[in-house]
Amino acid sequence: MQRYFLNVGPSTSPLTLPSDVAHHLTTVLRAQVGTEIEVVLNNHLAYRARVRTTAPTTTVDLLAPLDRQSELPVRVTLLCGLPKTKEKPELIVQKATELGARRIIFFEAQRSVSHWASNKQARKVSRLQKIADAAAEQSHRNYQPQVAYYPSLTTALAASPADFRLVAWEESAKHGEVSALAQTLTAIEPGQSLAAVFGPEGGLTEQEVAQMEEAGVTAVGLGPRILRTETAPLYFLSAVSYACELATTEH
Amino acid sequence: MQRYFLNVGPSTSPLTLPSDVAHHLTTVLRAQVGTEIEVVLNNHLAYRARVRTTAPTTTVDLLAPLDRQSELPVRVTLLCGLPKTKEKPELIVQKATELGARRIIFFEAQRSVSHWASNKQARKVSRLQKIADAAAEQSHRNYQPQVAYYPSLTTALAASPADFRLVAWEESAKHGEVSALAQTLTAIEPGQSLAAVFGPEGGLTEQEVAQMEEAGVTAVGLGPRILRTETAPLYFLSAVSYACELATTEH
Structure with missing residues (x-):
């Protein structure tokens, strides 16, 4: 319908x-x-x-x-290092909307090749917002996710307070113990908020990761395979849905 | 590297x-x-x-x-109803390879709008196989997933025996209990195999779902949002990775 x-x-x-x-x-x-x-x-x-x-x-x-509610029980903000091509932000926005994100932020990371000039940011955000709005209708969301752009990691983080803040960082993957992601998704309660940072092509720099760790952002691995910049946020949202909507008897 | x-x-x-x-x-x-x-x-x-x-x-x-192994602990076969456009199978193959699939099968479902003429199937499969091979290198897999095409659900299922067989079926989503997907991912052991069927645009027909239930394929929901045909298999693989690689202390 x-x-x-x-x-x-x-x-x-x-x-x-x-x-x-x-x-x-x-x-x-x-x-x-x-x-x-x-x-x-x-x-x-x-x-x-x-x-x-x-x-x-x-x-x-x-x-x-309707009695059917389609929002994730936790409010998720994605912070994505701006990818190289025009197509990747569009793919991220469309798919992340289907998968339940509430805010989708792009920021210029140290390794971002693309740069959005300040006089073009509003038009580019508006174009992505239209994609989010259409995807929200198609996937039968109750919220249209908010798309935004920030010129730096610092400003993007400042705009994204949350109960739990994570950064996808492949070096943090460890074997033989419950992962940091699983720890977070077991601890988070319905109604709480979660922000997650993803690097652009080439990844985040050591400096960016150190800056986030200092700010209390937890590094989490997303499994042993190397995911592209546009795939990692989709993996993340799917894991949040699985952990908070399917693998629980509590709600 | x-x-x-x-x-x-x-x-x-x-x-x-x-x-x-x-x-x-x-x-x-x-x-x-x-x-x-x-x-x-x-x-x-x-x-x-x-x-x-x-x-x-x-x-x-x-x-x-190398001591680092990047394969999912369970062998996953995807069976995807052939989507409408040329781009969607390419997206599914590239992303499913990154996310760990071992076999990616397309089949002509009852609601598939596209049809691959028999004299073009080999060339189309070969093109998709090249995408899988390249994505396997980029994501540092140990296996190149095998891409295949079958002209019907019946032939695709016959070619896909597995320890657990599932079909993504939105009507099966239930609240207040552990989902069928979570039950499966809790029960499956490392080394076992898992096959999952996904509909094309417009979904599977009641007849196709009934045929699968008769063949012992379990219907599972993927959460309350409506996922596009190319998004559902990516959600599924991410959930398998999360459940079998991150949210476990057993390996």
């Missing part, structure tokens, strides 16, 4: 759909009076809704809220 | 590199006498090796085997 995000509260019914949503629904999907859709309102709850009119404006009646 | 797969045993040293490997090493990477590389031999062990000569042939001396 098609899902749309609408920036209104649940008290107003019937709802008049914004023109872009109305166009997609009636022209692209050819919805008619009586067609049912799902809408997420600004309380981040999803409702079933039914088309009441298609012209002159498209309106829907709100039906019952 | 650069890694190459060589189809020879460890008893011959110095090793003469095949011409494509020699070209990449000496021309693209500009290696010289004394440069060290990693080679994986046909015993699936990785060795450090040192360039002995670059002309007229490129030869290397085998040094010690």
Whole structure:
């Protein structure tokens, strides 16, 4: 079923759909009076809704809220060293949205080859935000993740306080003991927040890792294989989902 | 460090590199006498090796085997309903190789829009195999995953016996209990095999799922969000790695 995000509260019914949503629904999907859709309102709850009119404006009646909630029980922020190509941030944003991230930050790492000039950052972020918004609809999220850009690791970290902060660092992988990632995902409670830092191609520098360790960010390994810069955050989110949604009886 | 797969045993040293490997090493990477590389031999062990000569042939001396092993402790076969576009199988093969898959099978599912004509299958598989081979070198695998195509679910399943067989099926997600996926990943032992089936865009049909349940394939959910056809196998492999490599103290 098609899902749309609408920036209104649940008290107003019937709802008049914004023109872009109305166009997609009636022209692209050819919805008619009586067609049912799902809408997420600004309380981040999803409702079933039914088309009441298609012209002159498209309106829907709100039906019952859905009982299915699709957000990760912990709020995850990704901090990704800016990759080389234009395609990789797009892939990260689309897939990380499907996998449940709440914030996706790119920052210029010491080994980042790309650089976003300050007069182009807003346009680039806005383009990625559109990808996140569309992926949030398609994957039936209750939140549209927020995409942001910071010119340095320092500013990105300052903007990302969290109950647990981790950095993916292949050198930290150790055998024969429970990994630092598993320790964190066992300790974290529903409602808490988690921020994780990933390097660009070529990885983080020793200096960046030292800076983070000083700031209390824990280094974690993601297994013995070398993951590309765009694969590591997807592994991480999948592990968070598995540990917090599937391998637990507590919620 | 650069890694190459060589189809020879460890008893011959110095090793003469095949011409494509020699070209990449000496021309693209500009290696010289004394440069060290990693080679994986046909015993699936990785060795450090040192360039002995670059002309007229490129030869290397085998040094010690590496103690670092990068294969998942369980052998995973993916069976993916053929997606619509050419890009998605390529993305699945590249990322699934990084994440540790041993076999990657595409099959024509009932809802597959694409169809590989029988006279084109070999060429298409060969193209995907090259992507797997390159990704295996880059991610420092000990095995190059085997890519294959089957014209139907029935033939794909017949070619994929395994200790545990699963199908990703969103309807099977249940709350309040340990998920079927977590049950499997808790029960599986190192050395055992695991096959998992994923639908194309639009999903598997009820008939396909019923056919698999009859064949003893267990339906498992991958969390509450709707994952695209190319994202689900990557989530699955990440969960296998997390459960079998990170969240365990047994190996």
